[in-house]
Amino acid sequence: MTKVAIVGSGFIGRAWAISFARAGHEVRLWDHLPEATEGARGYIAGVLGDLAANDLLRGQTPDEVxxxxxxxxxxxxxxxxATHIQENTPEKRDIKRDIFERIDAGAGPDAVIASSTSALLPSTFTDHLDGRHRCLVVHPxxxxxxxxxxxVVPAPWTSPETLEKTRAFLISAGHAPLVMTRELDGFIMNRMQGALLEEAFRLVADGYASVEDVDIGIRDGLALRWSFMGPFETIDLNAPGGVRDYVERYQSIYSNIFPQMMRRVDWAGEVMKTVEADRRGKLPxxxxxxxxxxxxxxxxxLAAHKRKSDEEFGE
Amino acid sequence: MTKVAIVGSGFIGRAWAISFARAGHEVRLWDHLPEATEGARGYIAGVLGDLAANDLLRGQTPDEVxxxxxxxxxxxxxxxxATHIQENTPEKRDIKRDIFERIDAGAGPDAVIASSTSALLPSTFTDHLDGRHRCLVVHPxxxxxxxxxxxVVPAPWTSPETLEKTRAFLISAGHAPLVMTRELDGFIMNRMQGALLEEAFRLVADGYASVEDVDIGIRDGLALRWSFMGPFETIDLNAPGGVRDYVERYQSIYSNIFPQMMRRVDWAGEVMKTVEADRRGKLPxxxxxxxxxxxxxxxxxLAAHKRKSDEEFGE
Structure with missing residues (x-):
């Protein structure tokens, strides 16, 4: 059991609290606005009920968690x-710099200090800290x-020990950490999401496909295999000789398309009228x-299904 | 009930035969190499047994299908x-041109002639045909x-009626058609897969992430929501005001990354050593x-889970 501090009690902070408490850790939730935490336990109790109904509490009752x-x-x-501290304040550099200073001053020597930021590189808000070696990003x-x-995204000064402790802590809490070797804008997941979205917006902007066609192609097509294998294993199994064979057979399809991907479409421009009309037509x-x-x-x-399939067929 | 002809009895042809026969259609399977069809019915019978075990035969027995x-x-x-003809010969333009000529000459006047090609645009192998208005690509x-x-990919001369008949036929067979307005290299799905793979290979080539990290980020991250919503609905639900609000909040993350995506990495180059070492380490x-x-x-x-979830929660 680890003591975990959650700093910032918005949706992300509350969600981490659920995940860490479910894994058996003692969680303390704090917000600089006392009123922000008011509804937090009630909200969390509601989510725990839903999780219990899907057998996603590791056999525990909602009250135990x-x-x-x-x-x-x-x-x-x-x-x-606390040995793990998870920060979830607004995505403003000055706010992060300030709260990290306060956390670094107050945390025990063994604590890891992680930010949930999706937008800021860890080097931009931890450089000024005595304990900057124990600071990093853990982006959910x-x-x-x-x-x-x-x-898991290190700043240049994040220690290997901090990375290793964070990886082990996340695995113990049932997470699947992606540990980057060094920081990079967008990290890994938003970069891949961005690459796919760029092409999706281009296809709609150029009139080749509708918004719904794009969603069908992913939800009833590509994402089925991706949801239990990922893109590399998918292509590894898509040619008799594995991934190298796949690339030898099919890379020319992709390299021919690539020059057409070097043109950016402004997502908020003309194409947004089409995208919004389609989405609002489907969902007011x-x-x-x-x-x-x-x-x-x-x-x-889906989480319950995946756990069952992992048990039945292996991961 | 429709009569369906499958031309070419490799894995794709056999798989289409299963899908169309399951939907109640009469399927005839032909290959120019008689020996190629020899194991076909035995292979299909094996797949039908697996499908029955997962309740994926619409309540029919394998023998009925x-x-x-x-x-x-x-x-x-x-x-x-036959009113739907599905061609699955090798991905060579000359082979397709020849077999489409033979099919067009032999098919009844109401038949649609569809190719399973993933690599060739329909205009490149149907331009010479009298019945080119009824030819198109249906890529699974x-x-x-x-x-x-x-x-569903039309050539410039494919008639709207052909497109509509194909869409209706696919839906009746339980498929989710993406109907393109006009042909484009890579169609829709391989373009989106390619965009994502380009970024995945770049991340590995530049040493930011391992092959396994990329697969984790998709299979335990992005593809979970994508597998039942697609990328547009995912971002539509990721901001309080919907997709326009999402783009106003987050587009800058993606537009900042975009210039770094204009550099192509040769997938078969240095990076392939890393990719292959990782994959073969995991799976000989x-x-x-x-x-x-x-x-x-x-x-x-997963298909059985999705059908159950569609029934329980709605699509």
Whole structure:
């Protein structure tokens, strides 16, 4: 059991609290705005009920998990004894610099200090700290209690020991860490998402495909194999001699297309009218929240399915 | 019930035969090499058994489906009365031009003639035909009896009626057609796969991530939501105000990365040593076939899960 401090109690902070408490850790949740934490335990209790219904609490009851999550009024109380600290404040460099300074000053010597940022490189908000060797980014895909992948991104001064402790901690909590060798804008996942979205927006902007066609091609096509193998294993199994054979057979298809990918389309420009008309035609704006609930239920069912398939067929 | 002719009895042809026969159509399978069809019915019977075990035969027995698949020795016999013809010969322009000529001459006036090609544009092998208005590409992801998406790609002279008949036929067979407005290299799915793979190879070539990290980021991260929503619905639900709000908040992350995506890495170059070492370390070459069987079993379990979730939560 590890003591974990969650700094910032928005959706990401609450979601991490659920994930870490489910794994058996003692979690203390703090926010600089006391009122921000008010609904937090009620919200978390609701999610835990849904998780229990999908057998995603490792056999625990919601109350057992909830009992390991405390909301505290003082940052020092949250940090006291914590060996993993997960920061989730707004995506502003100055805010991060300031809160990391406070955390570094208050945390024990063995603590790792991780930021959930998706937008900022760790070097931009940890360079000024005495304990900068123990600072890094741990970037989740929301919600982390359903999506295992988490990116571990070091600053140039992050120690190997910090990386190793973070990797081990995440694995112990049921996560699948991607440990980068050095920081890079967009990390790994948003870079791959961005590459795919660039092509998706280009196809729609140029009138070759509809928004719905693109979504069908992924949800009823490519993402099925990707959802349990990833893109490299997928192509490794798509040619008799494995990945090298695949590349020898098919690279020319991709290299021929590549020059057409060097042109960027402004996603907020003309194409957005088409994208928004398609999406709002399928889902009126007032139903977005209801659909987010649907998404999380489907993600829970998928998580339960994947665990069962891992057990039955192997990973 | 439609009569369907399958021309070419390799893995793609056999897989289409399974999909169309399962949907209730009468399928005749022909190959210019008689010996190529020899093992076809035995192979198909084996797949049908696996599908039945996953409740993926619409309540039919394997024998009921198999009874609708006949191997015929003569192309004319396969084409007689067929209203959908699916061609699956090798990816050579001259072979396609020749077989399309033979099919066009022998098929009835109402028949649609579709090629499974992933590499050739339909205009390059149908321009010389009297019936070129009824020719097009229907490109599956293998195996089509487990992956619903299929790309429908017209040549400039393909008639709207042909497109509409093809779309309706595919939907009746349980497929999810993506109907392109006009032909384009790579169609839709391989373009999106290519965009993502380009970034994946760059990340590995530049040493930021391992092959396994990339696969984790997709299979335990991005592809979970994509596998039931697609990329546009995913971002539509990732900001309070929907897709336009998402783009206003986050486009700068992607536009900052974009210039770094204008550099191509030769997939067969230095990086292939790293990719192949990682993949062969995880899966020796002699286990590729065994792992392909595993992949298809997992795909079957996933297809069954998706159908159940569609029924329980809605699509």
């Amino acid at each position: 909830l009992a390991r999550i405390a909301v505290v009024a003082d940052l020092g109380e949250a940090l006291d004894g 895909i929301n919600p982390p209690y359903l999506v295992p992948a988490a990116e 704006r007032e139903k977005l929240v209801e659909r987010q609930v649907w998404r999380d239920r489907r993600l829970m069912a | 198999l009874a609708r698949i006949a191997v015929v020795a003569d192309l004319g016999e396969a084409l007689d009365g 992801i293998n195996p089509p009896y487990l992956v619903p998406a299929a790309e 070459r002699e286990k590729l076939v065994e792992r392909q069987v595993w992949r298809d079993r997992r795909l079957m379990a």
